[in-house]
Amino acid sequence: MKPIFNRGPTLESRLFIVVVLSLGLLISDGLYGVFKPLRSLLTTLVSPVQYIASLPAVFLDASTDRIISQEQLITENEALIQQLVILQADNQRYQSLQAENEQLRKLLDAPIQTNLPKKVAELMAVDNNPYSLQVLINKGSINGVFNTQPVIDDQGVVGQIVDVAQTTSRVLLVSDLSHAIPVRILRNNLRLIANGSGELNLLNIKHVPHSADVAEGDILITSGLGNVFPEGYPVAVISQIKRDEGRPFAMVKATPLARLDRLRYLLLLGQQEMPLAPLNATENRVIKGDINE
Amino acid sequence: MNKRYVIYLSIFIALVLEVIPMPLDVAMYRPDWLLLVLVYWNIALPQRVNLGLAFACGVILDILLGHSLGLNSLALVVVIYISSLHYQRLRNYSVWQQMVLLGLLTALYNLIIFWLQHWLTNVYFQFSYFWPIVTTVFLWPWLFWILRKIRRQMGLS
Numbered sequence: 001m002k003p004i005f006n007r008g009p010t011l012e013s014r015l016f017i018v019v020v021l022s023l024g025l026l027i028s029d030g031l032y033g034v035f036k037p038l039r040s041l042l043t044t045l046v047s048p049v050q051y052i053a054s055l056p057a058v059f060l061d062a063s064t065d066r067i068i069s070q071e072q073l074i075t076e077n078e079a080l081i082q083q084l085v086i087l088q089a090d091n092q093r094y095q096s097l098q099a100e101n102e103q104l105r106k107l108l109d110a111p112i113q114t115n116l117p118k119k120v121a122e123l124m125a126v127d128n129n130p131y132s133l134q135v136l137i138n139k140g141s142i143n144g145v146f147n148t149q150p151v152i153d154d155q156g157v158v159g160q161i162v163d164v165a166q167t168t169s170r171v172l173l174v175s176d177l178s179h180a181i182p183v184r185i186l187r188n189n190l191r192l193i194a195n196g197s198g199e200l201n202l203l204n205i206k207h208v209p210h211s212a213d214v215a216e217g218d219i220l221i222t223s224g225l226g227n228v229f230p231e232g233y234p235v236a237v238i239s240q241i242k243r244d245e246g247r248p249f250a251m252v253k254a255t256p257l258a259r260l261d262r263l264r265y266l267l268l269l270g271q272q273e274m275p276l277a278p279l280n281a282t283e284n285r286v287i288k289g290d291i292n293e
Numbered sequence: 294m295n296k297r298y299v300i301y302l303s304i305f306i307a308l309v310l311e312v313i314p315m316p317l318d319v320a321m322y323r324p325d326w327l328l329l330v331l332v333y334w335n336i337a338l339p340q341r342v343n344l345g346l347a348f349a350c351g352v353i354l355d356i357l358l359g360h361s362l363g364l365n366s367l368a369l370v371v372v373i374y375i376s377s378l379h380y381q382r383l384r385n386y387s388v389w390q391q392m393v394l395l396g397l398l399t400a401l402y403n404l405i406i407f408w409l410q411h412w413l414t415n416v417y418f419q420f421s422y423f424w425p426i427v428t429t430v431f432l433w434p435w436l437f438w439i440l441r442k443i444r445r446q447m448g449l450s
Contacts, residue, residue: 005340015374018348022370025352025363030413035362042356049305049357053313125314129358130321130422131410163359170359178414198416261317 040141043165050136050168054124116230119143119268121151124168126263133176133200137266140167146272148228153266156234156257157181157222161268171266174235174256175200181228183220183235188213191223192252194236200260203236205252210243214252230269296447300342303330303440304350312357321421324429327354327365328372328402332395333440335373336380338449347373361413368405372398388434396430 005011028034035042104110119139127134139145141164149161151171159179163170172179179196190213194203208214218238224231236254243250307326315323327350334342351366358365376383376398383391403426410416 005343011344011374011377014344015370018344018370019367021348022351022363022367026361026367026409026413027363029363030361030409039356046308046353046356049308049353050312053309057314125312126317126320127359129360130419131407131414131416132359134359177416 039163040165043163043168047165047168050125057125116269117271119145121145121266121268123263123266127170131198132178133173133196133198133260134162135171135173135263136168137171138168139268140165140169142166144271145169145268150229150233150269151266152233152269153258153263155259156236157229158258158260158263158266160228173200173260174258175203175260181235182223182225184223185214186219186221187215190214191225192220194220194254197253201255203254203256205238205254206249208250208252210245210250212250214238214241214250216241219257220254296449297341299443299447299449300334300338303334303443304346307331308350308353308357311354322424322428324432325399325402325425328369328399329395329429329432329436330440331369331373332376332398333437335376336383337441337444339377339380341449343377344370344373360410364406364409364413367409368402371405372402375401388437391437392430392433395433396426399426399429 005014009017025035029036121137121139121143123135124138125136127136137151145161145164147161147164151158151160157174159171159173159176161169162172174181174194174196175198176196177198181194182191183194184191192205192208192214194205197204205214205220216238220235220238222229222231222233222235234257236256238252239255240253241250242252304327307330310326311323331342331347331350335347347369348366351364351369352362354360354365354369355362383394386394400423403423407416407418407422411418
């Protein structure tokens with residue numbers, strides 16, 4: 001057979017070079033994450049492809065937004081106003097509750113929680129990857145997004161940022177196989193870790209002893225340990241407990257509270273320099289200038 | 294010389310189609326556009342489109358999909374090597390026979406990707422991972438005829 005390449009390396013040596021390069025990239029990036037910092041630059045380079053890929057969805061959304069009947073708009077408006085009134089009434093109580101909470105914490109010398117800045121982002125695309133549950137959002141490093149920033153929606157925790165480009169970034173969902181989030185049960189403060197399962201609406205709670213006080217329907221909230229997710233945000237609700245005495249631990253499954261299959265608007269919490277863990281009360285007072293030395 | 298942009302344009306469109314958002318139910322049937330386009334151009338013009346371009350496109354696809362770099366490029370390179378070895382034979386087969394062979398190539402591509410993913414992140418097997426093979430196979434005749442028409446009209450060599 002006539003060789004394809006008359007000049008330069010033969011087909012086999014090209015294959016060898018390219019396979020070695022691929023394996024090298026795989027090992028360095030897959031196992032050791034060498035290219036993580038370069039990722040944002042690389043993603044910015046391929047962003048034209050993503051931009052064009054997102055155009056049809058953007059056009060469809062814009063046109064359906066325009067082609068909506070006035071009657072529908074009026075009913076939607078009324079429902080939103082009602083919801084807003086109720087939320088504002090609740091908010092009045094929230095301010096006083098927050099002040100009371102701060103006073104109580106000062107008295108007990110417990111850590112004080114600072115109010116975290118929030119940023120709204122919109123979902124651009126769900127990642128076409130059956131092996132890893134990630135979504136793309138339309139905020140990037142120019143908006144102040146940073147790696148491991150927590151992401152929530154209106155119902156619960158969605159995940160954390162894993163990849164930041166100039167104008168877009170990638171969110172790893174809580175139910176991805178490689179994700180784990182420290183939680184505690186709202187009812188009795190039992191500390192657990194919720195691992196992703198690879199399925200969108202399922203979390204696995206591993207290493208739960210048979211004697212642990214868990215019940216179906218328990219709400220899991222973030223415990224703040226690990227310094228990635230701030231404390232107190234709802235994560236999931238326990239859906240199934242199987243206590244098989246033959247196994248060393250109980251098998252506990254939970255359903256994430258965030259609507260992971262219907263994500264649209266997401267909130268990004270925190271800022272890069274701001275610590276997510278609460279400050280010690282005395283430290284906070286020194287910063288505020290309360291203590292007179 | 295300047296007519297080669299058609300090849301790169303078709304690869305660009307294939308990349309766009311690989312990432313275009315689709316409803317969740319349809320998304321698991323997404324065919325392997327990049328593989329189809331690269332295999333066609335490799336059979337038609339093996340000097341122009343071969344392992345180097347396959348490697349580069351594989352890395353770009355990895356960046357777009359958020360995989361670790363080198364995943365898609367390794368799988369693509371193996372498949373393009375196989376099609377490169379037999380490009381003359383593949384050209385002379387009828388479209389139906391090519392479909393069968395392409396089915397095998399796509400199956401190999403998806404299998405390599407699954408193996409590498411399993412090595413890296415311990416995913417477990419689900420049959421729905423292999424639906425793209427079916428849609429890719431049925432897409433091949435269309436793509437073959439379209440790209441061949443374009444190649445002949447532009448007189449690419």
